[in-house]
Amino acid sequence: MKIAVINGSPKIKNGTSSFLLQKIESMISSENEIFHYNINKNPLTAQQYRELCSMDTLLFAFPLYIDAIPSHLFRMLAALEDYMKTERQNPIYVYAIINNGFYEGRQNHIAISILQNWCLRTGLQFGRGIGLGAGEMMNFIEKVPLGHGPQKNLGNALRQLADSINSRSTGEVMYISPNFPRFAWKFNGTHFFWNATAKTNGLKKKDILKRL
Known part of the structure; x- marks a missing residue:
């Protein structure tokens, strides 16, 4: 299976989205091919858009911006929609990890809905997503093992999302907050x-x- 990992964060490095993608990639079966796309540097080329149309799975990770999707990622999705309608040959599943600076992961529900509606318009299958609260904490607790302490909920959610990606299956969106008062x-x-x-x-x- 060909998996496109798309980092939609505007940060060049040390972003929460990068941290989360690194963690979940270690859980994805080694039998799959992973291709990385960072849209925080330069706009995607026509060739890269066509590559995305040939993937089996798209995995997005990005921060919440005003309860929605960052503008540069939104532009990319609008352009990709046109390519998908003409270039796509096979079913594509979409998964997402969205983080925000609020404590409650539920704050991401509008951005999740936007991505789900984009999938409907584009003819893709929305598989599953994670809405993570307190995303800015990740840089401070990155040394805590996933599934333990304040990262207990995150570790469990990433494992479930990875299982869905590996099996190309759907599931409920998981809204989580850190295991921290x-x-x-x-x-x-x-x-x-x-x-x-x-x-x-x-x-x-x-x-x-x-x-x-």
Whole structure:
């Protein structure tokens, strides 16, 4: 089976989407061929769009942007739709991993619906997806083994998604939050992410709270 892994994050490196793709790729059967596409650098070429039309499976990973799909990925999907309607010969299954900065994974449901509707318009089969909350935590807990501690839910969800990909089957969308108390997530995010980022950019805590 030919699997296209499409990183839809605007980050060139160290993004949550890259982290999640690395984890799930290790769970995909070695009998499959994996092809990588990063759309954060340059637009895809006509040849690359045709390559995607010859795949058996498309696996997207991207962050949530204003409850929807990042604009550069949306443009890519719109262009790919036209190619799929003329170039595709065989059924293609679509899977997705979407992460957001909110605690609740359910916040990704609109982006999942957009991708499902795109599949309907394009004639592809939506297989399954993961909506992950607290995506920014991944850089801080990446050394925690999947399936353990705060990554327990994520590890289980990635395993189920990998099983669906390996068998080209469908399943329910999984909305998950980290195995980490919400109040602790909020405290750490405020003090060790937002305030730290502000300081790096020459701002103080009071600057964040200013009203324009």
